[in-house]
Amino acid sequence: MISQYIIDALQQLLIPINFITLLISVFFGLLVGMLPGLTATMAIALLTGLTYRIAPDTAILSLVGVYVGSISGGCQSAILLNIPGTPASAATATDGFKIAKRGEGGLGIFLATTSSFLGTVISIFCIILLTPLLTKFALKFGSYEFFLLALFGVVICGNLTSGDDSLKGWISGILGLFIAQIGLDGLNSYPRFSFNNIELMGGITLIPVMIGLFGFPEVINAFMKEEKQILNITKFKMTEGFKIIKKNIVTVIRSGLIGVMVGIIPGVGEDIGGWLSYWAAKTNSKAKETFGQGNYEGVIAAEAGNNACVGGAIIPILSLAVPGSAPAAVLLAAFWLHGLRPGPLMMKETPYFLYQLCIFLTAGAFMMWILSQIISKFTVRVLQINKQILMPVIFVLCTVGAFVINNRIFDVYLMFIFGIVGLFLAKLNYPAAPFLLGVILGPMADTNLRRALVLSKGSLKPFFTRPISIFFIVLIMVLILSQLNFVKGLKKELVKGAK
């Protein structure tokens, strides 16, 4: 039976119209991913409208292609410009940009896209083999766990991106969390910090913040007289790239699994997946200090992690009709539109769908990899363009990107304001990534904390009695305490003593 489904799906792929659709949609996805301001969620939403009248198989194929493409596409601008094309690639930029600055942009992109491909494949395996089991895991996450997960995400990001002293990272994260609180609150629609301004009451949209935080400093850099040297782009051989991947295969697998887990948890998606995988890689590496300086493993981990979320986010869609991440939510809507009914009855009523989806995903990932290699040959040249020509054009693109999300000019103003904030953060040595993560996770942290307290009627006990909560609390404590000076001193003593 199963093999029959798989063969059917493969046959569908080979129909010319389907194949071309896959090609165009993955390309479209890559393009969207690359352009800062256009996100995977938007791309899928756009395409859902466009493909409504098309046959379900072709439509689903195109949506899957766009999804995979856009999550991967972000790595190109993250690596080449230090501006993440989508929030998911923020972690990739950390090491990726340094790699590009060394002239190895092509290699960096190759590593990123290959890990993306492998990450997606790992997640597909998990879909096929583990969907029922993993669904049970997803259900165990309640409001308590979500709050702690959000907190954990910000703390980790702080630790990861601020070198020795995490304090600045945490401050950055707290500021980000605060910014997310501006606007109508999630539970009661009570206006907070909005100074009676209608626009502010709508809240601070994520994308303009991201573009401002990361894009603005890069654009301003173009105005400084320093950077006139032209980079020597070193060509790389694919075999060299494959060797590096092979060396780091453990990282790939680990990041893939982490990505799947993160993807499964409803509401937590590709952006977190990248960071968590990055953190795991750094912690388990013997060369921790090189992370953030252009370590290949960082890019590999981040990209494998964020792409594995794609498959992970689809798992709860299939079993519960609950999306595992924002783009997955739009994908779910598209499924419904085409008369598909994912959910508990899916395996009984449309059993072929699971396998069809997996085959489509694999094909999409493969197509993404091939297209990326071709595209990157051109995009890498971007690094060689005179910054003073490139950056103004990028800025115009950023402005468009900021506007396009909600069609309000206010978002463009926001981008500018957060651009200034980003400048300050950069000049004062505060990492921007925890700020971004704070803005992403702020609403989740806020509504879940209060919902958890409503459930427990104000008591903090459940936080300390539920197994997953305890796990998170311990983890967070360890992360924070390890930064205290005397603990650091203790560590040094221990290391000295061991030598």
Add this chain to the structure above:
Amino acid sequence: MKLKQKHQYLDIVTAVVLSAISIYIITESCWIIKDSKVKLYTSPGLMPLILGIFLLLCSLILLKRNIEKLVLKKILSNFKLLFESFIRDSNTINILKGIIFLAIYVFLLVPNFRFWLASLIFLISIMSIFRATSLVRICIISILSVVSINVLFQVIFHVPLP
């Protein structure tokens, strides 16, 4: 002034500013809690309050780490020196120029003119001022970029431009 010391002073300033911000956050959240008339644990002011407290804590720690052995008088006089050198730095002037340009684009040009016109003006003027390359090339690049962006977004993506 050594780089490390420079950073220390910068950190002190930011620590003070952050503490001020955190105190504002704390007071505003208390007001929100009072005003929203629901139990504390469901109040919209809860999270900002927690964040404000943590921010205050962190900024105070930051302050403490950097003040250490520096005497207050010396700090103040050094500040003056720092500030003056900062203003004179050519980089700072360039950055300010850049910011003003971008601000003019974002706040004046885009809301009031058709997008392609605003972007065209912006691109040409910026690249000329910073003397990126010959005027002819500037115009070609600007026109090409504006046209392709228009085509890309309005036709292929079907999204409206500002």
Add this chain to the structure above:
Amino acid sequence: MKRVIILGLCLILVLGLAVGCSQKPTASVEPEKKSDKEEAKAEVDWPTKDIKIIVPWNPGGGTDLTTRTIADEMSKALDATIMVVNTPGASGSIGTQEVLNSPHDGYTIAANGMMPFVSYSVMGYLKNTYRDWHVWLATFSPNVIAVNKDSQYKDMKTLVDAFKNGEVSVGTAGPGTGGHIGIEVVRSSLDFDYNHVPYGGGNPAIVAALSGEVDVTPQLSMEMIDMLRSGDLKGLAALTEGPLQISEEIAIPSLADVIPEAAKAVPMGESFGIAVPKDTPKEVVDKIDEAFKKAIESEAVKKFAEEKGVVVLGYSGDKAQKFLDKLASVVCWTLYDAGNAKISPEKFDIPRAE
């Protein structure tokens, strides 16, 4: 290097032109000429161009799916293209406002769920009320009071006892939404208190009930139909006047049958439909009415209703207005009493429900 850029840009230009040329031309110049003629003719020629139905919510939701099904059938009956456009925001009022701002000629139609639709006046989103529209009601999806299959509450009576003891947590999509209104209506007939746990939508509330985080969820049948059929969720009562047949084996009893004191609460649920402003020309309204009636009776709509576990209504004109009168009384006053709506329903002559 330059060549590459120019090549790339040319490619984009060509692609763009290709896509652009393949678009079908939408509004033509004809309507300008026809509108003068329209006034002169007694027998109006409508529609002569594409019709747009605005769904003020994101795609994939209840309103969106229902509207698309109805639109498909209506376009067959009218022999015209109907485009369904999503314009979400502010609980659906932004898209509704857009219909008001367009010419009232029947070419721009509003679709919505009726609970938000009747609430816009008291919520302060729109200045007019549902009485300023011609409304057609397509389907009705009742609230279902559901628990997960391992719940300690095996039937409605045990649940009501627990409610009266004040120990039950209820997950809804938030204050003022379909699920919340449903449980509030039950609460006012039976007089109890519950722990209201708001979530970001119908789906998360249902998942919370599934995982056991909350005891009960009163969301719409349409949102939990698959869970009810697979047995993962158990429907203890539906806010319908008679039993709700979910599948061949499963029928959910009506609340009025199992708890007679709560009979006032039924029927309650969300209904989906379309509307045009009241001053649309009568001939156009009649044509829409005709097409709507044909769509309601079609196989596709019947199949849709069966799959989604909803009831086909097909109300229009006065029948629809009476239905909305009743709904508005409940919804607007519930919202006002709970503090979600700042404007009193009295201002709009909406009486309290008896």
